[in-house]
Amino acid sequence: MTKNKSELVPTVTPATLGGIIFKESGWHLAKGIDHNLFYINRLEDVRQAMRFPMAPHRKTVNDFILITHGTMVRRKGLNRYEFGANTFFFLPVHQISLDDWMSEDIKGYYCHFDTGLLTKRSQKQDLENEFPFMKFLGNPLVSLDNELFTNLSPLLERLESENKSSRSDSDDLFRIYLLALFTELKRATPTDKNTVADRTDNASLRITQLYKNALSQFIYEKQTVSDYANLLHISPNHLNKCVKTIAGQSARDLLDEMILLEAKVLLSQSDLSVSEIAYRIGKQDPSNFGRFFKTKTGMTPKEYRQVD
Helix, strand or coil: CCCCCCCCCCEECHHHCHHHHECCCCCCCCCCCCCCCEEEEEHHHHHHHECCCCCCEEECCEEEEEEEECCEEEEECCEEEEECCCEEEEECCCCCEEEEEECCCCEEEEEEECCHHHHCCCCHHHHHHHCHHHCCCCCCEEECCHHHHHHHHHHHHHHHHHHHCCCCCHHHHHHHHHHHHHHHHHCCCCCCCCCHHHHHHHHHHHHHHHHHHHHHHHCCCCCCHHHHHHHHCCCHHHHHHHHHHHHCCCHHHHHHHHHHHHHHHHHHHCCCCHHHHHHHCCCCCHHHHHHHHHHHHCCCHHHHHHHC
16 A cells, blocks of 8 residues: 555555555456445455455445354454454444454455445435444444345355456446345344433443544544543533443543554554654654553554554
8 A cells, every 4th residue: 555645544445455455565356347336255265365463544435244154353443343154244434444363264255335336326324224234333243143144145146246247237236236235134233222221321332432433533633532522512521431331441541542543553554754643643742652652552653663
């Protein structure tokens, strides 16, 4: 992936995914097919060429992974997920992510697609309401039983077959098969609980998720818990209480995690100097940033950049 000083956080396109996924310098896709809109492959066909952990990044496309055998660890924003066979994982466009690890015996599917494939006849908000796992703050995991997996397999095989063709009219079929796939998955998506006993935890969960989402969006503009509490129209104490209840960490801890994640991204994926990075993430004194980074990682920013 080409480093770009103008980018605060690396955003990769289908054409530049190879720089973070594979050991080789590029991702060699079949010619004559527009992989910017849709692409699907078998995990077992590319696992040996993949490198872990991948660098944190954002994509210009949605993606999903469906594992049929093996396990992997994937991050969506500040959340870490370890999942295995018969599990579907959806990652929405522009969400910061990285894949930490994937077992050698992994089998399944990786797919990415442009939102426009589905929104030609529907609004994005309608799709997210219909399929909760597509939401930026949604639970990305769906567990599959044997019956559901049996129903999904032909759809995945048809997507794979159509992807290998060079027909110019594939977009409509991609849309139809994806919507059918997601409709099947919706049946296994857990419904939200709303009992009196759960109401307090649900409110705390919602505020915590909104806070994590805000951290992903505004980390370069806002660097205090009070800033985010004001954004969410609650008090800093209430925000901290909600985060503690759900995450077992303080709101400040999560803020520092996001600052550290962004700093690692910039150190590994940009040519910005340490001083410039310190300024970008709100710790304008490089020495303060250096102490913060070493306390969290055991390395100075320069040492981290050299190791990475």
